[in-house]
Amino acid sequence: MKPEFENIPLVKTDKRFQIEVNGHYAFIDYRETTHQIALIHTEADPELGGTGAAAAVVEKTLNYIEESGKKLLPFCPYVFAFIKKHPEWKRIVDEKFDGYDKL
Template identity: 80%
Template structure:
């Protein structure tokens, strides 16, 4: 994660069902679904003003850390999150082994 994002807090916006960070009034976020022992990440997006800044990667990394800390298992349905985990295999440890694409990570 780029240093400029390290101190930006991750917010779990339960109303919008997304994890988000706010950067200069603009949002990068991941839509999620949650069960007792799992969190599914469905879609990652950054507002156009944040394109190319690393904000999307930062919100993914912060969200993965939150899931790890929660003890829940991850279902990475979002292609961006899936690709992030492939690039950073240390996060595979939090992916639910029953996830359909687990063997491709």
């Protein structure tokens, strides 16, 4: 994660994880059960394009999931690609996830 995002807090609402950067948002829509968090869609406001904000919200969310003790279901293609690029995060993916062997 780029240093400029490290101190920006991750906010969890009932539908998304998000960070705010200069009045603009990068977020991930999710669904949560007792044992799993499914990440559905990642998006950043156009003003944040190319800044690394989307990667920052993903990394902060993965840290949150790991700390919660839940397992990840990376349905979002961006999150899936992030984990392929950073395979150390595979440790929190639910082994029953359909694409687990492709990570």
